Amino acid sequence: MVDYGERYAATCAACHGSEGRSELPLVPSLAGQHSFYVITQLFLFRDGRRNDHPLSAAMSALAKGLSDADLRGYSEAIARLPAAALAAVPLEQASPPRDVARFERGRQLAAAHRCGSCHGADLAGGGQVPRLGGQREDYLQIALKGFQGGTRLGYTPAMNEALSGLKANDLEDLAHYLAQSLNNGQ
Ligand code: HEC
Numbered sequence: 001m002v003d004y005g006e007r008y009a010a011t012c013a014a015c016h017g018s019e020g021r022s023e024l025p026l027v028p029s030l031a032g033q034h035s036f037y038v039i040t041q042l043f044l045f046r047d048g049r050r051n052d053h054p055l056s057a058a059m060s061a062l063a064k065g066l067s068d069a070d071l072r073g074y075s076e077a078i079a080r081l082p083a084a085a086l087a088a089v090p091l092e093q094a095s096p097p098r099d100v101a102r103f104e105r106g107r108q109l110a111a112a113h114r115c116g117s118c119h120g121a122d123l124a125g126g127g128q129v130p131r132l133g134g135q136r137e138d139y140l141q142i143a144l145k146g147f148q149g150g151t152r153l154g155y156t157p158a159m160n161e162a163l164s165g166l167k168a169n170d171l172e173d174l175a176h177y178l179a180q181s182l183n184n185g186q
């Protein structure tokens with residue numbers, strides 16, 4: 001039987017971190033991400049449909065060689081990486097230090113636009129909805145701009161709709177708030 005925890009360590013950890021906490025600019029952390037969300041994203045990469053990030057091609061090239069069983073195995077191995085790893089380094093290493101005014105503005109935007117209604121009040125996500133709290137700020141900025149500009153097509157159009165009406169600096173403040181919100185938005 002293939003051990004996907006070992007395959008993750010050999011193939012994915014160089015970019016995403018051995019515990020799923022990315023220390024590379026623009027590369028997302030995967031710790032605490034949900035298996036259903038992960039498998040849908042791996043499908044999108046394998047199909048070449050997630051391609052709006054400067055490094056998408058590297059991720060797609062890897063996904064192209066994976067079987068359905070591989071996608072399942074990796075998504076289950078990733079779901080076993082504890083979210084607590086995201087807190088294991090000072091946040092400043094992954095994201096800029098907290099700016100109190102921007103954090104507060106991001107918090108209010110998230111409340112007004114009801115991000116928690118799908119992503120959870122604690123921003124931990126679930127099922128096909130990704131965890132956001134503690135994700136890298138640089139990656140979140142690209143993801144939000146991609147959904148809003150229509151270049152990142154989700155598995156569902158939920159996100160493209162959720163961001164309509166928000167301005168570029170709103171998205172930056174939202175990314176700042178989410179990156180700093182590992183526990184219950186605090
Ligand atoms: C060369 C570096 C690199 C390697 C190796 C790599 N990835 Fe990625 N991965 C990325 C980048 C960059 C992104 C973001 C791409 C984008 O948003 O289009 C990403 C995105 C992802 C995502 C989506 C995360 C999210 O929050 O939406 C998943 C899941 C993922 N990778 C799984 C894997 C798995 C499983 C492996 C090993 C088989 C792997 N990656 C190997 C660079 C890498």
Ligand code: HEC
Nearest residue numbers: 113114115118128129130143144154155156158159162174
């Ligand atoms: C109606 C439900 C819903 C609402 C409301 C919603 N989201 Fe999402 N969000 C999703 C789903 C589903 C996905 C996964 C999309 C896909 O299939 O690729 C997602 C993905 C994301 C991602 C990508 C994460 C990653 O790891 O790549 C970010 C960032 C995000 N949402 C932020 C937000 C913010 C900020 C708000 C509020 C302004 C919000 N979402 C509101 C359902 C929602």
